[in-house]
Amino acid sequence: MNPQTNSRRIASALMNCSAQLLPAHRIGWARAMRAEFDHIDNDRRAASWAVGCLLTCIKERTYSMIHGDLKVSRWLLAPEMLLCFVPLSLLWLDGIDAASGLLRLNSAVIHKYFIGVPGGAAFLVSMIAGVMLATIGPIALIAAFRMILMRTPITNAWLRIALIAAPIVYGMVSVTLRAVETGAATFDFASADAFDFWSGIFLLSVLPVLGAAHLLRLSANPLSTRELPAGTAAKPIR
Amino acid sequence: MKRDRKPSTQTLSLLGVLLEQPRSWRHGYDISIATAIKSGTLYPILMRLSDRGFLEHKWQGSDTARPPRHVYRLTAGGAAYARAQIAANEWARVLPTLSRSRG
Numbered sequence: 001m002n003p004q005t006n007s008r009r010i011a012s013a014l015m016n017c018s019a020q021l022l023p024a025h026r027i028g029w030a031r032a033m034r035a036e037f038d039h040i041d042n043d044r045r046a047a048s049w050a051v052g053c054l055l056t057c058i059k060e061r062t063y064s065m066i067h068g069d070l071k072v073s074r075w076l077l078a079p080e081m082l083l084c085f086v087p088l089s090l091l092w093l094d095g096i097d098a099a100s101g102l103l104r105l106n107s108a109v110i111h112k113y114f115i116g117v118p119g120g121a122a123f124l125v126s127m128i129a130g131v132m133l134a135t136i137g138p139i140a141l142i143a144a145f146r147m148i149l150m151r152t153p154i155t156n157a158w159l160r161i162a163l164i165a166a167p168i169v170y171g172m173v174s175v176t177l178r179a180v181e182t183g184a185a186t187f188d189f190a191s192a193d194a195f196d197f198w199s200g201i202f203l204l205s206v207l208p209v210l211g212a213a214h215l216l217r218l219s220a221n222p223l224s225t226r227e228l229p230a231g232t233a234a235k236p237i238r
Numbered sequence: 239m240k241r242d243r244k245p246s247t248q249t250l251s252l253l254g255v256l257l258e259q260p261r262s263w264r265h266g267y268d269i270s271i272a273t274a275i276k277s278g279t280l281y282p283i284l285m286r287l288s289d290r291g292f293l294e295h296k297w298q299g300s301d302t303a304r305p306p307r308h309v310y311r312l313t314a315g316g317a318a319y320a321r322a323q324i325a326a327n328e329w330a331r332v333l334p335t336l337s338r339s340r341g
Contacts, residue, residue, distance in 0.1 A: 029285060032295075032308030033277065036266045039304055049267070052277030059282055 007043045011050035018050070021057040023064040030057070074148050077218075081144035084211025087203040088137030088167065095131035102131055126177065133173075136166035140208065144215055153219035160219075163212035171205025245323050248275050249283050253320035256293075256310070260317045263298060263309035284310060292316030 015037050019030035033053040040046040072080070096102055114120035140163055146152045154160055178197060179186040188194060245253070251273045256264065264272075270280050287293040294313050297306040312320055 026285065028308075029281060032266060033281060035305045035307045036277075039265070039300070039307060040267060049270075049277045052279070053281065055278035056281040059278075060285070 005043050007047050011037070011043070011047040014047075014050040014054050018053045018057040021054075021061045023060060026060055026064075029060075077214075078145070078148055080214070081141065081148070081211055084207045084214075085137050085140045085144065088134050088170075088208050089141055090137075091204055092131060092134035092137050095127060095134060102128065126173075129173070130170065133166045133170040134204075136162055137208065139163075140212060140215070144211070147215065147218065154215060155219065160216055163215065164209060167205045167208035167212065171201050171209075174201060174205070245327075246283075248273070248279050249287075250323060250327055251275065252280070252283055252287075253312075253316075254324055256312045257317060257320045257324070260312050263296070263311050265298075265307050265309055269310065287316065292319050 015034050019027070019034065022030045033049075033056070037046055037049055037053070040049055094101065098104075110124065114124040139159070143154050143159065143163070147154065154163070174197075175186065185191055189198070252269065252275060255269060255272045266277070266280065266284070269275070269284075270277060273280070275283075284293060284295075288295060288310075292313060293310055293316055295308055295310045298309045299306045
């Protein structure tokens with residue numbers, strides 16, 4: 001074995017990554033794979049072995065997350081929660097404090113730009129409703145980081161419902177309004193603004209729902225460990 | 239009701255190799271070479287077999303300065319399972335031989 005080659009170094013790093021990915025109850029297997037790796041003299045075969053081991057560990061991690069309690073390390077949960085709830089929080093902030101945000105509105109502005117304009121009142125209502133729904137973004141961020149930092153689960157039933165319902169309602173209302181506005185073209189993914197609209201739905205509705213579902217799942221099972229619970233049915237051999 | 243799924247070709251190949259010398263301990267890399275199964279497929283199968291009690295494993299010290307290796311062999315139940323599966327999939331008997339000829 002020549003530990004100096006770049007190929008060997010990269011393969012060794014992959015083996016280290018693999019060990020980090022495996023669930024705790026499989027850690028002995030990570031050592032087994034590593035031991036075999038250390039006995040392979042050919043660098044190319046060692047690299048191939050390391051890639052295979054990495055795939056194994058990804059499979060096992062995925063399996064344990066699907067069949068386990070979805071608990072991940074706090075270092076992974078934190079960026080996940082940011083990704084899921086920061087876009088909604090930015091929308092809320094924009095609706096509140098931007099140049100045309102709710103805080104900037106006064107009776108003169110409302111009469112000039114909303115009441116006196118065709119469809120303006122409906123737009124104002126939808127803007128206020130959007131801001132209200134988006135309020136769940138910062139609330140979810142606070143709840144998520146409270147859980148990450150203090151391990152405090154979300155137990156309030158209303159908050160649990162709101163975390164899931166608000167992004168769903170936001171998404172459904174957005175799609176409905178677009179359907180009213182553009183008709184069948186709503187689902188024309190080749191249209192010029194389709195990417196903007198659907199990426200917005202993904203960031204502001206789909207991701208928050210997924211993040212909230214993960215948070216609620218973790219809250220329902222706060223004491224479990226990263227590994228599969230004892231007695232979990234063995235995966236069928238295929 | 240729990241249902242046994244039909245083992246994959248790779249699992250049958252692995253069982254066939256382990257069944258050739260059921261009382262011998264074999265290393266993961268050795269099994270990989272003998273079956274031509276890559277590590278990314280081999281270890282999930284070994285884990286599943288071990289989970290179900292068909293495979294026993296231990297650490298075996300190395301003569302060199304290298305670390306001990308994990309070695310495997312079929313349990314009595316595993317050997318019976320292997321025989322039953324291979325008998326049920328008669329064609330799989332030739333797989334270890336074919337794999338070696340490829341390697």
